[in-house]
Amino acid sequence: MELSLDISRSAMLQYLQDKNWMEPYEEVLRLEKPGEGNMNVVVRVVGDTRNLILKQSRAFVNKYPQIPAPIERIGVERQFYTLAASLPELRKYLPWVVGFDAKSHLMVLEDLGKGxxxxxxxxxxxxxxxxxxxxxxxxxxxxxxxxxxxxxxxxxxxxxxxxxxxxxxxxxxxxxxxxxxxxxxxxxxxxxxxxxxxxxxxxxxxxxxxxxxxxxxxxxxxxxxxxxxxxxxxxxxxxxxxxxxxxxxxxxxxxxxxxxxxxxxxxxxxxxxxxxxxxxxxxxxxxxxxxxxxxxxxxxxxxxxxxxxxxxxxxxxxxxxxxxxxxxxx
Ligand SMILES: Nc1ncnc2c1ncn2[C@@H]1O[C@H](COP(=O)(O)OP(=O)(O)OP(=O)(O)O)[C@@H](O)[C@H]1O
Ligand SMILES: [Mg+2]
Incomplete structure (x- = not known):
């Protein structure tokens, strides 16, 4: 899936439910840009029961498409989170990884909240x-x-x-x-x-x-x-x-x-x-x-x-x- 703020709410819901990252009874209310970022595409999925953060890497720097960047970087980031989350004292500082879609170079994170x-x-x-x-x-x-x-x-x-x-x-x-x-x-x-x-x-x-x-x-x-x-x-x-x-x-x-x-x-x-x-x-x-x-x-x-x-x-x-x-x- 190609992540963007333009994707329809229903397509997003379908994707997340297909992956079992949202329950069948959950709704997607809207998609937001959670904050400033240059490297990747980051979208907040605002749901009726909870939010998710989706982060996707591309084969280039998102803000400067002429600069190539390794698309595998999202997988590296995920491995960091996985390893660090095995350390109880670090967990309180980091978002949970809710899911990972290697094919789409996309990671789903716990939304730490608006800040x-x-x-x-x-x-x-x-x-x-x-x-x-x-x-x-x-x-x-x-x-x-x-x-x-x-x-x-x-x-x-x-x-x-x-x-x-x-x-x-x-x-x-x-x-x-x-x-x-x-x-x-x-x-x-x-x-x-x-x-x-x-x-x-x-x-x-x-x-x-x-x-x-x-x-x-x-x-x-x-x-x-x-x-x-x-x-x-x-x-x-x-x-x-x-x-x-x-x-x-x-x-x-x-x-x-x-x-x-x-x-x-x-x-x-x-x-x-x-x-x-x-x-x-x-x-x-x-x-x-x-x-x-x-x-x-x-x-x-x-x-x-x-x-x-x-x-x-x-x-x-x-x-x-x-x-x-x-x-x-x-
Ligand atoms: N788990 C999260 N919970 C809440 N907000 C988040 C979370 N992850 C990212 N954000 C928001 O989205 C913004 C962009 O995320 P992030 O910095 O991971 O993207 P990036 O594309 O790698 O950015 P950069 O180009 O600065 O490296 C953050 O500054 C933050 O405001
Ligand atoms: Mg970054």
Missing amino acids: ADYTFIYKKEQPMAAEDLSAAVEFLKVLHAQKFDSETVRAFPDNLALRKLNHEHLFVYPYMEDNGFDLDTIQPGLQALAMTYKTDSALKQKVLALGEVYLSAGSTLLHGDYYPGSWLRVNARFKVIDPEFCFFGPAEYDLGVMLAHLRMAQQPEADIEKVVEQYGGEINSGFVGQIEGMEILRRIIGLAQLPLELTLEEKEALLKLAAKKITSNA
């Missing part, structure tokens, strides 16, 4: 509530602490096709002097600012080495895209979604990405320190800093822009810090 993602923290003076931040760290800590047997790790998809696509946007594209993306359309002066980093060969060399690590295998299950767009606040609870970039890799990756976003969202320094402290564990903090730096750079001078409310000077300070974090570590 907002946490991208509001990029707005001025929007600190993340202490308990939510603590929940965000707790999720990561528990996820990363899991020791899976070697057979589970081996059998888990390497997600390499999607990682390679991501690799381009994280480690290569932002540093191309002429990639066709005029950063001045984002903010006048940003292009000239970016040139400092696009022409810094020592920095670029370090970034490429980091990219190699990103593409290599590890033994910790990572969410892979642990930033405010993957966090939902529903019914005053913290939830995690969208693990399509998951892979077995270095724990430092998820933590570094998270810290980068807290910094770009100008969260209080004390809160950022608390995150590192609460996470604890045996991590390579230099490596965390490098990932943090990489994520700051690629979000400010790369294609996947965020709704940041920062002046050019604030961005410059962040870029400087990011480059330092990358180059000052071996």
Whole structure:
């Protein structure tokens, strides 16, 4: 089935009942767009007794059909949910997988409810509530602490096709002097600012080495895209979604990405320190800093822009810090 908001309610009901994901007595009231997303097609089925979220991958990025993307990614996401749901402490943060249709590249999820993602923290003076931040760290800590047997790790998809696509946007594209993306359309002066980093060969060399690590295998299950767009606040609870970039890799990756976003969202320094402290564990903090730096750079001078409310000077300070974090570590 090809998922869209245009599909008739009766066709949707028929499909869901054929799959036994809705009962014969249930009704579909309407189809909604649950929130913003770029990669996939996501539809909320509002029923008379409950809602479902349907997520379908295509062989391209939904918002940019000219960019090919591995259609199997929805299956990888499903495997993450299945594995993570086997860990009782993580279940409360994640939606249930109601069903999976491999042929249609479609996953059905529990609707966590109407809420907002946490991208509001990029707005001025929007600190993340202490308990939510603590929940965000707790999720990561528990996820990363899991020791899976070697057979589970081996059998888990390497997600390499999607990682390679991501690799381009994280480690290569932002540093191309002429990639066709005029950063001045984002903010006048940003292009000239970016040139400092696009022409810094020592920095670029370090970034490429980091990219190699990103593409290599590890033994910790990572969410892979642990930033405010993957966090939902529903019914005053913290939830995690969208693990399509998951892979077995270095724990430092998820933590570094998270810290980068807290910094770009100008969260209080004390809160950022608390995150590192609460996470604890045996991590390579230099490596965390490098990932943090990489994520700051690629979000400010790369294609996947965020709704940041920062002046050019604030961005410059962040870029400087990011480059330092990358180059000052071996
Ligand atoms: N289980 C769920 N319960 C409630 N809302 C959900 C659920 N899953 C997704 N949503 C909503 O749908 C939006 C898009 O979902 P998701 O982020 O998984 O899609 P995506 O296409 O992978 O997005 P992106 O391009 O940002 O990676 C989310 O931001 C959220 O608002
Ligand atoms: Mg996604």
